Amino acid sequence: MVDAGDEVVLWTSQGTYLFAEAKVGSTFRWTKRERVRVDALIGAPFGATFEIRGGALVRAAPRGAATTVEDDGERRDNRWLADDNRAQRLDADDLKRMRRDGASGEAIIDALVAGSDTFAHKTQFAQQKWLRRKQNKYLPWVRVLEPRAATIAAAYFSRGNLLPHRVVLRPDTVAQLVARANARDGAKIITVDHSGGVALAAILERIEPSGKALVPHRGPFEALRRCNLTDLDRRVVCFSLDETPPPQGDSLVLVAKTDPIANLDALLPLLCPSAPIVVYSDTVEPLAAAYAHLQASGLATAILLSETWLRDFQVLPNRTHPTMSMSATGGYLLSATKIVVADAA
Amino acid sequence: MMRSDDLVMLYSGPDQVDYAYLSPETAGVYQNKHGSFQHRSLVGKAFGTRIRASNSDGWVDALAPTPELWASAxxxxxxxxxxxxxxxxxxxxxxxxxxxxxxxxxxxxxxxxxxxxxxxxxxxxxxxxxxxxxxxxxxxxxxxxxxxxxxxxxxxxxxxxxxxxxxxxxxxxxxxxxxxxxxxxxxxxxxxxxxxxxxxxxxxxxxxxxxxxxxxxxxxxxxxRDFVVKDVLLETGLAPPAKRRKDYQNEDDAPRRYANCAFLAWF
The missing domain is CATH 3.40.50.150 (Vaccinia Virus protein VP39)
Structure with a gap:
């Protein structure tokens, strides 16, 4: 359940993510000019759906299921379609006027269907897709999501173009990162995080309740503020390389904009033997160099340089296919395990 | 520190990951194509130690168990x-x-x-x-x-x-x-x-x-998709090189492609 003061993630019918704070009187930016009040979030269960009416969120029935179109048994296709941009008789001014006069989303969609010369000739699948798009636009809704690591990662990834100064991690790469780092309860994980806290959020989720993230810099980790974590000072401990004795880590995670070889040289001595090492980069060359460096050092085994490939599918009767566009790369991961060589017996 | 009865992962390459429960008392031995390794040569050493074979130049890395290593072994x-x-x-x-x-x-x-x-x-x-x-x-x-x-x-x-x-x-x-x-x-x-x-x-x-x-x-x-990292020296010339060269030093260097594809559905 959403408590007053919680940070939440909102997933919109247009497929975008927004951040909001569930506080009485608090708002989030919906369009350029429109802000929406979030009061209705407080007390709602995570996963609840809301419509946007009169500048406020209003609790609504769950949405997101496919709209069905009655099959009238008629075969249709687009052989007569002229792509001359004149199929819709309503123009932008008509729509603006309807909205100003307070027309409901349903009324606008009905008018768009009536104003379309081509709607009736579309196949049922095409009609359904067309209607769903219009509904997502003119009857917008949002779903409130718990800010767990996967949600935070997805939200930051979808807004990655707004963060040119950050490492932008694809969520499935974060998943590989925390798995290969063997992040678990009680672990002390040395973490360099230039992703704004997205990697740290995933690490903290795995090492609770007694693990710690040891960080050699103070941030910025603004993603952590969106996770409703208490006790951050205990979980994320800042250290300096000059400390004596130096801290010791059970794993090393590097998600840095800086040179991996220099970072490895500085931080490898802090790792206990058998500690996993995971290094991220959005280009492969620095990791290829770091791979060779680790191999030559004799300090690591099970060295692996890889990338993951991720494809989402639309699954609908007779319309199952990979989604039309996919992310070309989730970046690259170099992983290894620290070793020491036994003295010759 | 590895002790008697501990589960130890034994890594000698991506395609050779094994495990053992250390039994020095009964003279336990781990053997693979690289050599044989007495359990008692592991006891007392830290997890993450590279161990030399007792009968060859081979080695094995004795690692602490992780779900990833366990899945490989x-x-x-x-x-x-x-x-x-x-x-x-x-x-x-x-x-x-x-x-x-x-x-x-x-x-x-x-x-x-x-x-x-x-x-x-x-x-x-x-x-x-x-x-x-x-x-x-x-x-x-x-x-x-x-x-x-x-x-x-x-x-x-x-x-x-x-x-x-x-x-x-x-x-x-x-x-x-x-x-x-x-x-x-x-x-x-x-x-x-x-x-x-x-x-x-x-x-x-x-x-x-x-x-x-x-x-x-x-x-x-x-x-x-895994990547191979290696130095390559290319000869110059339009004709094919006279000597036949092996592309990879050993099989472990050959690029591998995991075919563990599956569909996952979320709710």
Whole structure:
């Protein structure tokens, strides 16, 4: 359940993510000019759906299921379609006027269907897709999501173009990162995080309740503020390389904009033997160099340089296919395990 | 520090990962193509030590167990969920120490290990009695104390001993996940997440139909591509080089492509 003061993630019918704070009187930016009040979030269960009416969120029935179109048994296709941009008789001014006069989303969609010369000739699948798009636009809704690591990662990834100064991690790469780092309860994980806290959020989720993230810099980790974590000072401990004795880590995670070889040289001595090492980069060359460096050092085994490939599918009767566009790369991961060589017996 | 009776992962290459329970008292020996290694030469050394063979120049790295290493070493009683997919499932299920998770079927227990690392408790179900017994023995010996194994066909009997609205995450790796889903939805808390793992798209169709009351359905496929890193010296000239050169020093350097692709469906 959403408590007053919680940070939440909102997933919109247009497929975008927004951040909001569930506080009485608090708002989030919906369009350029429109802000929406979030009061209705407080007390709602995570996963609840809301419509946007009169500048406020209003609790609504769950949405997101496919709209069905009655099959009238008629075969249709687009052989007569002229792509001359004149199929819709309503123009932008008509729509603006309807909205100003307070027309409901349903009324606008009905008018768009009536104003379309081509709607009736579309196949049922095409009609359904067309209607769903219009509904997502003119009857917008949002779903409130718990800010767990996967949600935070997805939200930051979808807004990655707004963060040119950050490492932008694809969520499935974060998943590989925390798995290969063997992040678990009680672990002390040395973490360099230039992703704004997205990697740290995933690490903290795995090492609770007694693990710690040891960080050699103070941030910025603004993603952590969106996770409703208490006790951050205990979980994320800042250290300096000059400390004596130096801290010791059970794993090393590097998600840095800086040179991996220099970072490895500085931080490898802090790792206990058998500690996993995971290094991220959005280009492969620095990791290829770091791979060779680790191999030559004799300090690591099970060295692996890889990338993951991720494809989402639309699954609908007779319309199952990979989604039309996919992310070309989730970046690259170099992983290894620290070793020491036994003295010759 | 490695001690008698400890589980130790023995790594000598990506395609040669084994394990041993150290038994120096009975003169335990681990042997592979690189040589033989006396268990007593490991005892007292730190996990993460490279050990020399007693009879050759070979070596093996004695590593602390992780679910990833275990999955590479475990004897396959069934097709296993590889670490690549296990990582994505655990992350998207959002499991953490406060989570109760239900899994069916247990199979070789590779996925159970990954869930056990992240969850507070894991209830895993297996309809093959021999597999359930073997998995239970392994979990006990490996110290996975938060795992409970039950011999039970969840498609027929449901998730035995679990209450209504009691689990935060469900993972189904079954031939017919849609038959177990009504039971899964019964034990899942409101807002719980469910993942199914199926190799065939027809299975995904039937699974999606059974999940029609759920929101945020997502179907995805993950793969991993490994890179070889090596220095290459190229000769100049338009004619093919006279000497035949091996592309790779040894087989371990050849690029590998994991074909552990699967469809995953989210709720």
């Amino acid at each position: 475990v004897r396959h009683r069934t097709q296993i969920v590889h670490q690549l997919d296990a990582a994505v499932v655990c992350f998207e299920l959002g499991v953490r120490r406060s989570s109760v998770c239900a899994e069916a079927g247990t199979g070789s227990g590779a996925m159970t290990g990954a869930l056990s690392r992240s969850c507070g408790s894991v209830h895993t179900y297996e309809f093959n009695e021999a597999r359930a017994t073997a998995a239970q023995g392994e979990f006990e010996r490996n110290g996975l104390t938060n795992v409970t194994v039950r011999h039970c066909d969840v498609c027929e009997e449901g998730f035995r001993d679990l209450d209504v609205d009691s689990v935060d995450a469900v993972f189904l790796d079954l031939p017919e996940p849609w038959r177990a889903l009504p039971h899964a939805l019964r034990v899942a808390k409101p807002g719980a997440r469910i993942a199914t793992y199926s190799p065939c798209v027809e299975q995904v169709h039937r699974t999606r139909d059974a999940l029609s009351t759920c929101l945020d359905l997502r179907t995805l496929e993950v793969r991993q």
